[in-house]
Amino acid sequence: MIKNPTPRIIAFLTATILTCVVSVISLIFQSKWLEVSISSALTFAISYLLTLYALEFFIYRKIKLIYKSIHQLKTKKSDPLLPPLFGIIEDPISEVTKDVLKWAEDQTVEIEQLKKNEEFRKEFLGNVSHELKTPIFNIQGYIHTLLEGAMDDPDINIHFLTKAAKSTDRIAALVEDLESISQLESGYLTMEMETFDIHDLTKDIFDSLEFMAREKQIEFGFKAGADAPFIVEADKSRIRQVLVNLISNSIKYGNTGGRTLLGLYDMDENILIEVSDNGIGIEAEHIPRLFERFFRVDRSRSRSGGGTGLGLAIVKHIIEAHNQTINVRSSPGIGTTFGFTLKKA
Ligand SMILES: Nc1ncnc2c1ncn2[C@@H]1O[C@H](COP(=O)(O)OP(=O)(O)O)[C@@H](O)[C@H]1O
Numbered sequence: 230m231i232k233n234p235t236p237r238i239i240a241f242l243t244a245t246i247l248t249c250v251v252s253v254i255s256l257i258f259q260s261k262w263l264e265v266s267i268s269s270a271l272t273f274a275i276s277y278l279l280t281l282y283a284l285e286f287f288i289y290r291k292i293k294l295i296y297k298s299i300h301q302l303k304t305k306k307s308d309p310l311l312p313p314l315f316g317i318i319e320d321p322i323s324e325v326t327k328d329v330l331k332w333a334e335d336q337t338v339e340i341e342q343l344k345k346n347e348e349f350r351k352e353f354l355g356n357v358s359h360e361l362k363t364p365i366f367n368i369q370g371y372i373h374t375l376l377e378g379a380m381d382d383p384d385i386n387i388h389f390l391t392k393a394a395k396s397t398d399r400i401a402a403l404v405e406d407l408e409s410i411s412q413l414e415s416g417y418l419t420m421e422m423e424t425f426d427i428h429d430l431t432k433d434i435f436d437s438l439e440f441m442a443r444e445k446q447i448e449f450g451f452k453a454g455a456d457a458p459f460i461v462e463a464d465k466s467r468i469r470q471v472l473v474n475l476i477s478n479s480i481k482y483g484n485t486g487g488r489t490l491l492g493l494y495d496m497d498e499n500i501l502i503e504v505s506d507n508g509i510g511i512e513a514e515h516i517p518r519l520f521e522r523f524f525r526v527d528r529s530r531s532r533s534g535g536g537t538g539l540g541l542a543i544v545k546h547i548i549e550a551h552n553q554t555i556n557v558r559s560s561p562g563i564g565t566t567f568g569f570t571l572k573k574a
């Protein structure tokens with residue numbers, strides 16, 4: 230058998246076979262050689278043309294159509310729309326096969342990606358409802374207990390109300406963080422760049438977190454060389470959000486009586502900003518997942534400090550929206566340093 234026959238070869242073979250059959254039949258019934266030759270020649274010519282026509286216009290047209298729709302589905306505009314089916318390409322079918330296989334491969338990759346996104350979405354939804362469940366059930370429990378009589382018991386009513394209020398704070402914090410995340414992930418958000426002194430901003434944040442730090446007797450300070458103006462170009466309110474998250478983490482996961490230091494370094498085009506603590510630290514195995522949404526090393530410790538597990542995910546989004554990077558170094562029991570860069574003004 231001929232491998233990958235072209236329409237012409239198929240037409241030629243079909244015509245030859247038909248001609249042979251016709252010749253044999255006409256030889257049986259007619260003896261005139263001239264008539265036999267003429268009818269054979271005619272049979273060959275007609276069947277060759279008919280077969281070729283049938284192949285090209287019925288089968289190849291259909292293939293062409295399929296091929297065309299695949300090409301339209303492919304997004305890459307630079308691909309040639311259609312290879313010439315006849316004439317230049319000897320074997321259009323295998324050309325088409327190659328293209329279809331490539332297309333199928335691309336589709337598989339795309340489907341894998343979509344499946345992954347779907348997994349991600351499901352997991353996210355599961356996490357959100359799980360996070361909401363605890364505070365909502367708590368509030369429900371306290372309110373029902375109050376309504377069932379605890380309201381009149383001065384020993385516990387304030388206590389229950391305080392607990393319920395704390396749960397509403399948790400929900401509010403979670404919804405606020407979710408809003409930030411969805412805004413940042415929608416991709417529509419533009420950073421509002423302005424020039425400002427990052428040292429000044431940090432001092433401001435230190436003041437606003439003073440109360441939280443005092444509860445754990447944590448001291449704030451600047452590293453050597455950092456107690457001076459460093460002018461950057463960035464979205465000030467978003468960078469405030471970043472620093473508030475990092476500094477409050479340093480308090481939450483810091484040791485009582487510890488310290489949080491801010492380092493600022495001039496690096497040619499960028500300014501490197503580092504937040505260091507001498508707190509509990511993070512085991513190396515957890516570092517790769519640290520910036521994932523809802524990831525916490527110690528769930529209960531995070532929750533009791535009012536954490537949502539979204540802080541670092543938001544921080545990473547904001548830094549990446551500035552086309553900058555963030556990294557972390559940590560030793561368990563010694564401390565943690567988060568460092569990110571911003572464009573120097
Ligand atoms: N400075 C730090 N020291 C030790 N662990 C930290 C520090 N910052 C973050 N972590 C760990 O990373 C996790 C994720 O942080 P984050 O996204 O801010 O969530 P949250 O603080 O709400 O738990 C925290 O739960 C904590 O386990």
Ligand SMILES: [Mg+2]
Pocket residue numbers: 474477478536537538540541
């Ligand atoms: Mg946090």
